Amino acid sequence: MKSRERVIRAFSHKEPDKVPVDFGGTVVTCLDYHAHKKIKKHYNIEDNHDPIIDYSMGTVEPCEKLKLKFESDFRRVSLNSGIPKIVDNCYVNGFGIKLKKALPHEYFDVTSNPLKDAGVADLDSMLLPDPDDSGLYRGIKDKARELYENSPYALVADFGVPGFYETSQKLRGYEQLACDLLIDRDFVTALYDRLFELQKKYFENYLAEVGKYVQIIGYADDLGMQDRPQMSPDTYREVIKPYHKKIFKFIHERTDAKILLHCCGAIVPLIEDLISAGVDILNPVQTRATGMVPEKLKAMFGDRLIFWGGLDEQYLLPKGTKAEIDAAVKELMKTLGKNGGYVFAPSHNIQEDTPTENIIAMYEAAGKYR
Numbered sequence: 001m002k003s004r005e006r007v008i009r010a011f012s013h014k015e016p017d018k019v020p021v022d023f024g025g026t027v028v029t030c031l032d033y034h035a036h037k038k039i040k041k042h043y044n045i046e047d048n049h050d051p052i053i054d055y056s057m058g059t060v061e062p063c064e065k066l067k068l069k070f071e072s073d074f075r076r077v078s079l080n081s082g083i084p085k086i087v088d089n090c091y092v093n094g095f096g097i098k099l100k101k102a103l104p105h106e107y108f109d110v111t112s113n114p115l116k117d118a119g120v121a122d123l124d125s126m127l128l129p130d131p132d133d134s135g136l137y138r139g140i141k142d143k144a145r146e147l148y149e150n151s152p153y154a155l156v157a158d159f160g161v162p163g164f165y166e167t168s169q170k171l172r173g174y175e176q177l178a179c180d181l182l183i184d185r186d187f188v189t190a191l192y193d194r195l196f197e198l199q200k201k202y203f204e205n206y207l208a209e210v211g212k213y214v215q216i217i218g219y220a221d222d223l224g225m226q227d228r229p230q231m232s233p234d235t236y237r238e239v240i241k242p243y244h245k246k247i248f249k250f251i252h253e254r255t256d257a258k259i260l261l262h263c264c265g266a267i268v269p270l271i272e273d274l275i276s277a278g279v280d281i282l283n284p285v286q287t288r289a290t291g292m293v294p295e296k297l298k299a300m301f302g303d304r305l306i307f308w309g310g311l312d313e314q315y316l317l318p319k320g321t322k323a324e325i326d327a328a329v330k331e332l333m334k335t336l337g338k339n340g341g342y343v344f345a346p347s348h349n350i351q352e353d354t355p356t357e358n359i360i361a362m363y364e365a366a367g368k369y370r
Contacts, residue, residue: 003073007154007215010340011258011280011306019337019370022308022345023363024062025074025156026218027054028262028284029309029345033106034352035359036060042356043069055084055091056099058106059349070363073343075153077144077210079136079160094129095162097170105352113173120190126171128194129162131201136160137209144213157214157257161202163221164192164243165230181235192243199247203254211255216281219248224265227290233269241277248278260308264348266290268297275304284309284347285336294335307336308343311362317346318354322361329365337370344370 001009001017009016022029031039036050040063050060061076084091089101091108099108115126147155168191169177180188207217221244223229223236231240248259258280266289267274271282285307286292294310310332311317316325329344336342344366350359 002152004152004154004215007073007343010342011215013303013306013339013341015338015340019333019366020073020154020343021071021363021366021370022074022343023070023072024067025072025076025154025345026260026262026283027057027059027061027076027078027159028218028220028349030054030059030061031350031359032352033058033060035350035354035356036062038352039066039356039359042360052106053078053081056108057349058108071367073154074156074216075147075151076156076158077140077147077214078158079206080138080140081160082135094127095167095171096127110170113171113176115171115191116173116176118172118187120187123190123194126194128198131198131205137205141209144210148213154216155210155214156260157206157210157217159218159220159262161199161206161219162195163219164195164199164247165221165223165240167195168192178231181231181239185239188239192240196243196246200250203247203251207251207254211257214255214257216260217251217255217257218260218262219251220262222262222264223270224263224267224286224289226266226288228266229270230265233273236270237273241273244274244277244279252278258306264289266292268292268300271297271301271305275301279305281306281308281343283307284345286312286314286347288312288314288347294332298335298338298341302336302339302341306341306343309345309347310336310342311344311346313346313348313350313354317358317362318351320358322357325358325361326365326368329362330369333366333369 006016007020010020024030047063053061092098096114098112100111102109260281261279262283268291
């Protein structure tokens with residue numbers, strides 16, 4: 001099978017010839033800038049082009065030679081995010097949120113919350129990014145069409161549109177938003193109404209360019225911690241889920257692409273709700289988080305949900321042995337890959353503390369067991 005055919009079959013919950021493999025197909029299955037440098041040096045790849053594709057994470061898309069070497073079935077098409085204006089290791093994004101570089105690393109942390117002390121009336125004057133900025137979309141239709149017509153790969157319309165919960169955390173602050181969800185839901189819904197209108201404009205423009213060419217579209221909203229969801233299931237259902245359901249319906253009405261939700265952490269209590277809200281694919285499948293056991297996930301949701309990821313990047317990849325990595329890859333292929341519905345990938349971006357030999361071991365094992 002060609003890559004796109006393989007992916008579509010797996011998405012139909014039918015076993016393809018091989019389990020689809022992702023390396024660099026999304027902004028959350030890429031490499032830290034330094035990890036990318038090291039692995040290129042290992043293979044004597046002399047390409048000096050290492051553009052960062054997400055400054056908050058300090059990640060780069062792997063070069064084409066590495067994608068081919070690791071047999072990635074995916075290629076990404078993304079909004080043109082551009083390079084932020086960085087002054088004194090800080091920049092301000094389209095929401096007015098200030099981020100500071102976490103030296104000596106490449107990623108940036110949020111250092112200010114523009115709506116921390118705001119009331120509902122203040123939302124009318126909140127700063128918003130411009131979803132109609134033509135520069136975001138310049139050239140992406142041509143890129144998507146070229147890849148669709150002249151390559152065998154499955155195409156991902158990568159992340160770029162801000163999710164409700166994550167964005168509100170950064171705008172309001174983690175502590176204040178947690179309080180809002182309990183005692184000031186009027187503020188949260190007023191904010192989410194505005195974010196919903198913003199997201200609709202983004203997705204309308206984005207999908208008008210690439211919607212007929214891509215097989216996956218990314219959406220990110222982290223709802224989990226290491227041992228539980230960040231809010232009760234009832235709070236999710238009452239406050240956040242209605243907005244997820246509306247935006248996912250909006251997307252599904254404009255493209256046949258599957259919605260990939262990037263949602264870290266221990267989220268088993270929320271998965272049924274995510275499916276009913278319109279999620280097709282769950283990433284990153286953080287298997288070290290409480291309850292995120294591949295066998296149980298497959299048994300409970302495997303006929304209705306596609307899993308994408310699963311190879312532990314918290315401990316196994318940076319600290320495990322080659323034998324341990326080999327065994328883990330084999331088990332994921334056996335459990336999550338059974339009867340389709342699975343894409344193999346690490347459970348998040350590969351960090352700079354991950355030995356190059358462990359990255360190679362992971363993808364060699366994938367090639368062996370897929």
